[in-house]
Structures are given as structure tokens and as C-alpha cells.
Amino acid sequence: MKERIHIIGGGMAGSEAAWQIAHAGVPVTIHEMRPKVETFAHKTGYMAEMVCSNSFRSDDDEQNAVGLLHWEMRAANGLIMTTADKHALPAGGALAVDRDAFAAEVTAHLQAHPLIEIEEGEITALPDQGRWIVATGPLTGSGLAASIADAAGQASLAFFDAIAPIVYADSIDMDTAWRQSRYDKGDTLEQQQAYINCPMTRDQYEAFIDALLAAEKTEFKPGETAGYFDGCLPIEVMAERGRETLRHGPMKPVGLTNPHDPETKAHAVVQLRRDNALGTLYNIVGFQTKMKYGAQTEVFRMIPGLQDARFARLGGIHRNTFINSPTLLDAQMRMRSRPNLRFAGQITGVEGYVESAAMGLLAGRMAAAEALGHDLLPPPGSTAMGALIHHITGGAEAKTFQPMNVNFGLFPPIEARGGRRGRKERYKAYTDRAKADFAAWLSAQQSGADAA
CATH class of the missing domain: 3.50.50.60 (FAD/NAD(P)-binding domain)
Structure with a gap:
């Protein structure tokens, strides 16, 4: 044997x-x-x-x-x-x-x-x-x-990893949001419409950044320091690096056209990606967060299309040892x-x-x-x-x-x-x-x- x-x-x-x-x-x-x-x-x-x-x-x-x-x-x-x-x-x-x-x-x-x-x-x-x-x-x-x-x-050695929230699909306002993959990427219509997009005007984006920066965050334990991996940064940490950081990262508006208002270019776009085969759950792409739960619901419901969002899972933060x-x-x-x-x-x-x-x-x-x-x-x-x-x-x-x-x-x-x-x-x-x-x-x- x-x-x-x-x-x-x-x-x-x-x-x-x-x-x-x-x-x-x-x-x-x-x-x-x-x-x-x-x-x-x-x-x-x-x-x-x-x-x-x-x-x-x-x-x-x-x-x-x-x-x-x-x-x-x-x-x-x-x-x-x-x-x-x-x-x-x-x-x-x-x-x-x-x-x-x-x-x-x-x-x-x-x-x-x-x-x-x-x-x-x-x-x-x-x-x-x-x-x-x-x-x-x-x-x-x-x-x-x-x-x-x-x-x-x-x-x-250790750093901290953050988890993105998951939203119930039937709580997303599709009169505001729309389905489209960036640049219509994909070989089938289903692939080309794989993401749900929520548009923001400049004023909405600025108000969102203000709320994000002011929100109550998870505190680290005594002696712990945050050394985040750049590929999984909490959105509030990205926002702290500059007000335009998110708009050039997970909230970039390029390659997307809003069918509800095709002549108006969104200042920023929040994308959600399907999280299960039934299509009942969507995660907010790139929205890892260390905000406390109460703050998350308030801030994320500022996103047009998510004003009535119900969350199957809120974001979180955890230690990552390597x-x-x-x-x-x-x-x-x-x-x-x-x-x-x-x-x-x-x-x-x-x-x-x-x-x-x-x-x-x-x-x-x-x-x-x-x-x-x-x-x-x-x-x-x-x-x-x-x-x-x-x-x-x-x-x-x-x-x-x-x-x-x-x-x-x-x-x-x-x-x-x-x-x-x-x-x-x-x-x-x-x-x-x-x-x-x-x-x-x-x-x-x-x-x-x-x-x-």
C-alpha cells in the first residue's frame, strides 16, 4: 500500500x-x-x-x-x-x-x-x-x-481581504438599471447582457463618495495594521486615495450605453454580476468593503437602481495569512x-x-x-x-x-x-x-x- x-x-x-x-x-x-x-x-x-x-x-x-x-x-x-x-x-x-x-x-x-x-x-x-x-x-x-x-x-505575514455584498435581483430597479456587458463582450446575447448596470450623474457620484468616506468602518484589533492586496481593496480605501479613483476603477463608465437615456453619458457606473444559476442573486463588482453593516445599507442604497435593494449578504473584512x-x-x-x-x-x-x-x-x-x-x-x-x-x-x-x-x-x-x-x-x-x-x-x- x-x-x-x-x-x-x-x-x-x-x-x-x-x-x-x-x-x-x-x-x-x-x-x-x-x-x-x-x-x-x-x-x-x-x-x-x-x-x-x-x-x-x-x-x-x-x-x-x-x-x-x-x-x-x-x-x-x-x-x-x-x-x-x-x-x-x-x-x-x-x-x-x-x-x-x-x-x-x-x-x-x-x-x-x-x-x-x-x-x-x-x-x-x-x-x-x-x-x-x-x-x-x-x-x-x-x-x-x-x-x-x-x-x-x-x-x-498578513494583510486584510474584503468581501463584496450580494443583492437580491428582484430588488433592483430595472427602470433605472440595464443589462449589458462592457463593450457588449460575449458570443451570445446572454453573455452580452451578463451585467446589471446602475448609472450615476456627477452629483450622485460626488454625494456617494462623501457618504463612503464618512461611513463608520470596521476597526482593527490592537496591534493589527492593514496591508491590503491591491487587487481586492475595500472601496472606501480606494476612495481615500482620490475622489476619482473609483470612477477609473470598478465604477468606470466606458463601454456602456444606457438604453433608458442613450444620449446621456453616465459619469460613473456600478456593475452587478450574476452570482447563482437562477439569476436571483447579484454581487456588486469590485465593492469589497469594511464599512459596518448599517452604513453599508445606507451608502449602497444611494446607488441609482439600488434604492430599494435587499442584501443576501453584506460585505466584510478578514485577515489573510501568507x-x-x-x-x-x-x-x-x-x-x-x-x-x-x-x-x-x-x-x-x-x-x-x-x-x-x-x-x-x-x-x-x-x-x-x-x-x-x-x-x-x-x-x-x-x-x-x-x-x-x-x-x-x-x-x-x-x-x-x-x-x-x-x-x-x-x-x-x-x-x-x-x-x-x-x-x-x-x-x-x-x-x-x-x-x-x-x-x-x-x-x-x-x-x-x-x-x-
């Missing part, structure tokens, strides 16, 4: 790692503290529950680095992407999912696999023996976080000082559902290969997965290490042929190279496994 691998955490990374390990023929146990130990952000006991956005972001695998990461995960038999595709919702060029149906199916697949066990209960300290993957994500329990900090020989991976992990995602431990997911300093799942996929495959008696080299740095793992295991500057989404800035540059490339041509060259290199890496894996 092959030695069992253990995974702490059943989020995106832990679920994907378990799936990859089991499909390599190695037994695996997921240790998940929920539902026995709850968090403020989780609402179910499902594996891979989405607690912030319901979007996996762009699905464009020719012009977008995260879309390329989608492609690579599909090519590698990724459970997260395969399940996301089955529960996709209209979202223009993005891949958004019905979050509960998605998590329920991921859980069902894991429960049904004969080589996967799920044990409920909290692991509060790093194990000394056996092969383990730590994939606890942003809400790592205090006991385990302290154990990780002790093993790392340094204080744990390790300084460039100083702690080797190229196999093992802790240098404790090589029986691998780390995967957001705790390694990648940001986003897809990036977390991708690092789970690699950690799972590497752990399985080790259990089967052979090494698995990381994917080439020219691929999306390879660029990410290189960044967290040595490519990033350790002194200034912060969580990172996948982006083409992490890829080795491509030299221009016959003059300077335009951006679209350059991105297409990145993705073409990545797909060829990733396919070759997968093929080499299969050849190595057959030989073993």
Missing part, C-alpha cells in the same frame, strides 16, 4: 491537490475544520467554497494570463476548472459560477473517489511525520498559524527546514481562486510523484503555472514579497521579430509559447510515469 498523503484544508488548493494525488493512484486524506470549526466568511461545509467573488476572472486564453491558467488547468485534468465549466454563469468574457452548485459538486467528486478520505476537525500544529500539504488559505486558524510562524523562524515563500520553500514547494511539508494555495503568496487551485494542482502532483519514487520538475517558467511557482519559490524579492495574481510580467520576455510587437500580438505569442511548453511538460510527465 502506498504511503498516504495528508492535506490540511479543503479549499480550492486542497481540493485540487487531493484530486491530482488520487488520480496518480496515491491515497490521500483531506483534513477540513469546517463545519466543526466555522469561520465568519464561510456559509457551508462544502469543499472549495467561494467566499468572496464568484468569478474566476477572464477566460480569454489568448490575451489574458489568468485565461491561460484556465487552459493549463483544463489540460491537466483540473477538478476545479472542469467543475467551474459545468456551473458557468453568463459573465461576458469572464468565467463566473453558481457558487453553491460548484462547491457541492466538487465535494461530491472528492467524497466519491475511493482513494480520497475527508476528515472533519482542526489541525492546530504542523505534523512532524508523514507527507503533508498545508493548504489552509487566508483563514488559517490561530494555532496552526502560530505553528507555521514558529517553523518559519519569523513572524507570519508565508514569505521565496525564503521558505524549495522548487518542489517543500519547506526547506521541514521537507515533509509542502505548502499550496493562497498561503504561499498567490492571489485568486485560480492561482490557488493551480498551486494545489502542482503541489498534489509533486507530492504524488515523490510518493511513487520519482521527482517531478516544475513546469517551464514560460507557462502560467511555471511563472507562478517560480515567483513564489525564488523569483520574487523576499524583502518586499506580497501576494500576486498571475500576469504576463512574471513570464520570460519574448523578443520582437521584425520590429516591435503590439500588445495583442505580444500576448498571443506568450500564450502560444506557454501552451506548447505546457503540453510538452504534461507529455514528459506521462512518459516518466509510464517508465516508473
Whole structure:
């Protein structure tokens, strides 16, 4: 019997790692503290529950680095992407999912696999023996976080993540709002109308900013400081950076025409994206917040079209713990000082559902290969997965290490042929190279496994 691998955490990374390990023929146990130990952000006991956005972001695998990461995960038999595709919702060029149906199916697949066990209960300290993957994500329990900090020989790094509110669709005033994806993006009418848009005049926008800045906010505990990830800033923090910041960020009005008043250009637009398959819930895009609940309802009902909004979930804020991976992990995602431990997911300093799942996929495959008696080299740095793992295991500057989404800035540059490339041509060259290199890496894996 092959030695069992253990995974702490059943989020995106832990679920994907378990799936990859089991499909390599190695037994695996997921240790998940929920539902026995709850968090403020989780609402179910499902594996891979989405607690912030319901979007996996762009699905464009020719012009977008995260879309390329989608492609690579599909090519590698990724459970997260395969399940996301089955529960996709209209979202223009993005891949958004019905979050509960998605998590329920991921859980069902894991429960049904004969080589996967799920044990409920909290692991509060790093194990000394056996092969383990730590994939606890942003809400790592205090006991385990302290154990990780002790093993790392340094204080744990942390920042704060904010959650966007969700609105009941039937409470949105569609005489004011309208359905349209930015620039009508999408191949079908449903995709082209994937978002609900709420327009603001200049006066309405200025009044909204005033209310946002004046609203009562969640206070941090003594000794805590806010080091937000720029991709998930609370809207009030964005507003504090300048009154026009939101209008050039999540509230930008470009690419949208109001059919109720097509001759008038909105000064700002708030977008809502479908959050479930029934279309009964919509999340307010980019509106992560640390406002207190009472203030949220007052301020958000200032948005034209949301004056009578009912909220299925209000926004919130939570601590996000991650390790300084460039100083702690080797190229196999093992802790240098404790090589029986691998780390995967957001705790390694990648940001986003897809990036977390991708690092789970690699950690799972590497752990399985080790259990089967052979090494698995990381994917080439020219691929999306390879660029990410290189960044967290040595490519990033350790002194200034912060969580990172996948982006083409992490890829080795491509030299221009016959003059300077335009951006679209350059991105297409990145993705073409990545797909060829990733396919070759997968093929080499299969050849190595057959030989073993």
C-alpha cells in the first residue's frame, strides 16, 4: 500500500491537490475544520467554497494570463476548472459560477473517489511525520498559524481581504438599471447582457463618495495594521486615495450605453454580476468593503437602481495569512527546514481562486510523484503555472514579497521579430509559447510515469 498523503484544508488548493494525488493512484486524506470549526466568511461545509467573488476572472486564453491558467488547468485534468465549466454563469468574457452548485459538486467528486478520505476537525500544529500539504488559505486558524510562524523562524505575514455584498435581483430597479456587458463582450446575447448596470450623474457620484468616506468602518484589533492586496481593496480605501479613483476603477463608465437615456453619458457606473444559476442573486463588482453593516445599507442604497435593494449578504473584512515563500520553500514547494511539508494555495503568496487551485494542482502532483519514487520538475517558467511557482519559490524579492495574481510580467520576455510587437500580438505569442511548453511538460510527465 502506498504511503498516504495528508492535506490540511479543503479549499480550492486542497481540493485540487487531493484530486491530482488520487488520480496518480496515491491515497490521500483531506483534513477540513469546517463545519466543526466555522469561520465568519464561510456559509457551508462544502469543499472549495467561494467566499468572496464568484468569478474566476477572464477566460480569454489568448490575451489574458489568468485565461491561460484556465487552459493549463483544463489540460491537466483540473477538478476545479472542469467543475467551474459545468456551473458557468453568463459573465461576458469572464468565467463566473453558481457558487453553491460548484462547491457541492466538487465535494461530491472528492467524497466519491475511493482513494480520497475527508476528515472533519482542526489541525492546530504542523505534523512532524508523514507527507503533508498545508493548504489552509487566508483563514488559517490561530494555532496552526502560530505553528507555521514558529517553523518559519519569523513572524507570519498578513494583510486584510474584503468581501463584496450580494443583492437580491428582484430588488433592483430595472427602470433605472440595464443589462449589458462592457463593450457588449460575449458570443451570445446572454453573455452580452451578463451585467446589471446602475448609472450615476456627477452629483450622485460626488454625494456617494462623501457618504463612503464618512461611513463608520470596521476597526482593527490592537496591534493589527492593514496591508491590503491591491487587487481586492475595500472601496472606501480606494476612495481615500482620490475622489476619482473609483470612477477609473470598478465604477468606470466606458463601454456602456444606457438604453433608458442613450444620449446621456453616465459619469460613473456600478456593475452587478450574476452570482447563482437562477439569476436571483447579484454581487456588486469590485465593492469589497469594511464599512459596518448599517452604513453599508445606507451608502449602497444611494446607488441609482439600488434604492430599494435587499442584501443576501453584506460585505466584510478578514485577515489573510501568507508565508514569505521565496525564503521558505524549495522548487518542489517543500519547506526547506521541514521537507515533509509542502505548502499550496493562497498561503504561499498567490492571489485568486485560480492561482490557488493551480498551486494545489502542482503541489498534489509533486507530492504524488515523490510518493511513487520519482521527482517531478516544475513546469517551464514560460507557462502560467511555471511563472507562478517560480515567483513564489525564488523569483520574487523576499524583502518586499506580497501576494500576486498571475500576469504576463512574471513570464520570460519574448523578443520582437521584425520590429516591435503590439500588445495583442505580444500576448498571443506568450500564450502560444506557454501552451506548447505546457503540453510538452504534461507529455514528459506521462512518459516518466509510464517508465516508473
